[in-house]
Amino acid sequence: MSKKRHRTEHHEEHADETWLIPYADLLTLLLALFIVLYAMSSVDNKKFEDMSKAFNIAFSTGVGVLDNTTVVETGQQMDDANKDKKRSDDEDQKKKEEKERQALMQQEQEDLEKLKKQIDQYIQSNGLTTQLDTKLNQSQLMLTISDNALFPSGSATLKPDSRSLAGAVANMLKQYPEYEIIVAGHTDDQPISNREFSNNWELSFQRAYNFMEILLNNSKHDPKLISPIGHGEYRPVDTNDTVLGRSKNRRVEVSIIRRYADPEKAQSITAASATKQ
Incomplete structure (x- = not known):
């Protein structure tokens, strides 16, 4: 009987291959990195910022860059x-x-209505309704004083009793020192030429200036917020063809200017006033 030859088979021992998994992950990450670097070398700054934001979102939310094709957007x-x-x-x-602003406008409206009421009460109690008048609109509170209540004819020197009127007005203005005040003088169209004044412009300005001085001396109003101006005969409120009309045109106007006027309404009033004049 022949002997059977026993062949001894040598089996190779296989090493642990689990290291391939992290190695493959590493290669994937390196590939992604090189792709990004390559892309960065050929894009503008805007695309780079978008890519940066996309990576920030991916790392903060856990969404993979390659898993979401819209992440760059x-x-x-x-x-x-x-x-x-x-x-x-x-x-x-x-x-x-x-x-x-609306709240400030409302407060201003209440303040000016209160001041108008005080002036109206003074006019009524002193019997000056034919010589003084007040008007409140969207741009100002205006006190109109006829010239014969303040000055002799053709003169800019205040009458003795008119100083008390100016003082009373100044006293009422003490409550509102933050408002701008414009004192404007007006005349009729009758020419004037004497030793004091060569024309109506000079007369109207000097009247406004003298009245302003009384206001300043009594109210201590900030001089930066008060100014005189003379318009002569060029802004009449009535006809110069009658005695009554000319008397209305000879006047001094004290305007307390709103600080929070509605621009559109104030402009429309100014335009309407200019058209009337």
């Missing part, structure tokens, strides 16, 4: 969202400022 979406938020904040700020 998210950077632009964030920009749009920020712009919308800024626009909304700006609108809210404008609404807040407008609300504050």
Whole structure:
């Protein structure tokens, strides 16, 4: 009987191959890195910012860059969202400022109505209804004083009793030192030429200036906020063809100017006044 030859088979021992998994992951990450670097070398700054935002989102949310093809667009979406938020904040700020302005306008309206009432009461109690008048509109509170209540004919020197009138007006203005005041003098169209004045402009300005001095001496109003101006015969409120009309044109106007006037309403009033004149 022949002997059977026993062949001894040598089996190779296989090493642990689990290291291939992290190695493959590393290669994948390196490949992704090189792709990004290559892309960065050929894109502009805007694309780079978008890519940066995309990676920030991916790392903060756990969404893989390669798993979401729209992640690059998210950077632009964030920009749009920020712009919308800024626009909304700006609108809210404008609404807040407008609300504050409306409140200030309302307070100013109440203040000027109170001042007008005080002046009207003074006019009534002193029997000056034919010589003084008040008017409140969207741009100012105006006190109109006829010239014969203040000055002799052709003169800019205040009458003795008119000084008490100017003092009373100044005393009422003490409560509102923050308002701008304009004192304007007006005449009729009758020419004047004497030793004091060569024309109506000079006369109207000097009358406004002298009345302003009384206001300043009695109210201590800030000189920066009060000014005189002379218009001569060039802004009449009535015809110069009659004695009554000319008497209305000879006047001094004390205007307390609004600080929070509605620009549109004030402009329409000014235009209407200019048309009337």
